Amino acid sequence: MKISIGPCLFDWGKQGISDFYKRMAFETEADILYIGEVVCSKRLHLSPQELIKLAEELKSSGKEIVLSMLGLVMTEEEQVEIRQMAQLAKEVGLHIEANDMASIGVGEGQPMVAGPHICSYNPETLDFLEEVGVDRVVLPVELSAKYISGIFRDVKSIESEVFAYGRLPLTFSARCYTARAFNLPKVNCQYKCGDYPDGMPMHTQENKQFLVINGIETMSELVYNLIGDLKTLQDMNIDILRLSPQSKNMADVVNIWKSAIKGKIGRKEALAKLLEINGNDPFCNGYFHERPGLEFI
Amino acid sequence: MNKIEVLAPAGNLPSLRAAVDNGADAVYFGFRNATNARNFEGLNFSEKEALEGLRYAHKSGVKANVVLNTFPQVDQPDIWYKTVDIAAKIGADAIILANLALLKYCREKHPDLPIHLSVQASASNYEAINFYKKHFNITRVILPRVLTVEEIKQLGSKTDIEMEVFAFGGLCVMAEGRCYLSSYVTGVSPNIEGVCSPARAVRFENRGDKLQTRLGNVLIAEYGADEDAAYPTICKGRFEANNRVYHTMEEPSSLNVLEMLPEVIEAGVVSLKIEGRQRTKSYVGTVTNTFRKAVDAYYESPEKFRPKGKWIKTLNTTSEGATHTLGTYQEDWQ
The missing domain is CATH 3.20.20.70 (Aldolase class I)
Structure with missing residues (x-):
């Protein structure tokens, strides 16, 4: 069972992103790194050429590198960019991770990962995706263990990847909610999301933790964590577990997961360590257990 | 034409x-x-x-x-x-x-x-x-x-x-078919079960002169006596962000x-x-x-x-x- 580091969903700036993935590449036992901007094309993210350069550098660590693409493609500029990324990926032999059907379209015929924002809800959908080049699927985050097993049961030639750790990406909108929080229009957002490395908390009127705002994306405030379900995931023969970048101690998070997978530490011990890293904030894992996503079973 | x-x-x-x-x-x-x-x-x-x-x-x-x-x-x-x-x-x-x-x-x-x-x-x-x-x-x-x-x-x-x-x-202000807000709170996926904010998960509760609307256990909005309460969908809820309480995503x-x-x-x-x-x-x-x-x-x-x-x-x-x-x-x- 492999570990992947998902695409960074927050705006950590060019330098922040590069430094983070270099640390993941050279200081952790992660197997796969997904790089590329998924949330907002306005962010001053790495250009396709810069991403390829970073990918080449990261590859020297021996890890697999995948180029993640935008989750919600709306404009001409965005379509130009995904075409360029798909072409470059093809030239240097990298997979792309499609997160909008636009990327499945431009990447058709080349090796692709269908990311968590592609509606892969049943095995028949996977069959179709395979015909157009998909050989790995990250299922929508809202699916339960039972459902995930059902989807992958008879699918042999597609690798299975499950979102296992991190704030859950729950939805995209055309509207930027971070800009809205500052009464700014999206066209003049002043890149406020750069000030919220784990998203801006959105609490209920009873001051309970609920969601975080991350530009045009809304996420869970609770960190989703399937460490307690590791045995189930192993029994299900899931190929890859995705850990989604959080701002604090991600290298430690990766190594705790890796130790747990290898059986060097138990699930309880791993959970306790992750809890400590998470500042003793509770986790959620309800989706995996056919419950509301925000619950922890 | x-x-x-x-x-x-x-x-x-x-x-x-x-x-x-x-x-x-x-x-x-x-x-x-x-x-x-x-x-x-x-x-x-x-x-x-x-x-x-x-x-x-x-x-x-x-x-x-x-x-x-x-x-x-x-x-x-x-x-x-x-x-x-x-x-x-x-x-x-x-x-x-x-x-x-x-x-x-x-x-x-x-x-x-x-x-x-x-x-x-x-x-x-x-x-x-x-x-x-x-x-x-x-x-x-x-x-x-x-x-x-x-x-x-x-x-x-x-x-x-x-x-x-x-x-x-x-x-609907989100990219539909790919929104999990409702299932995050209710456990019911609109994408496979066909219902967002299912009625069985909705509650309207009077608290003194306030009216609270809930989806599952989550408070979606609290209304004063002079306000009309909207059906509680998360994207039309009133929450606290950046130190103020407002419709963080969209008004109802x-x-x-x-x-x-x-x-x-x-x-x-x-x-x-x-x-x-x-x-x-x-x-x-x-x-x-x-x-x-x-x-x-x-x-x-x-x-x-x-x-x-x-x-x-x-x-x-x-x-x-x-x-x-x-x-x-x-x-x-x-």
């Missing part, structure tokens, strides 16, 4: 008749199960009712589209495939699909049944739309509510697929494009969709009637078109929160 189509919702036969009698060019409806995104108690059609509705519409030259816009569940996909067959059998004018596997099935099994790509497929760009055209020969796309009218116009220049847009009604208001009708038509849109299969026949009749008048007035003299005050007033009486918005169609909303 082909007029833009007024496309009305039908949650049951009386609503369908109200739509047809009030000048709809086309209606859309779904079946009474999880195969469509308005899987509410007491709503939608049996096969027999669908056939009756279809006959009623066709008698007046009105088209009838069948909605099948959720994703087949892994342990009981048959009901979705059977529903595709039923839509073809009863002679629907089009079928509205979102799932890749169903699109493939429908195209192979029923090559002559026109396919409209559902908003639930979240195809907000020509690369995606043209991909669906290439593989499934779709004839129309129902655009997600994420584009400005200017972007719709640009999109139209890059594809020959017909574009349908939401013109009126409940405003309705979409209404009337003010931009000329721009929408000139952008190349062919169909105006009225949302609200869960609403009453009186809502359907009133909104359809008003849009019929507005569209006809536009074609009588396009350059002089202005939405009439009484149309807006009539539409506002049907709206959630009695206010309306142009939503994403104008850039400053974003």
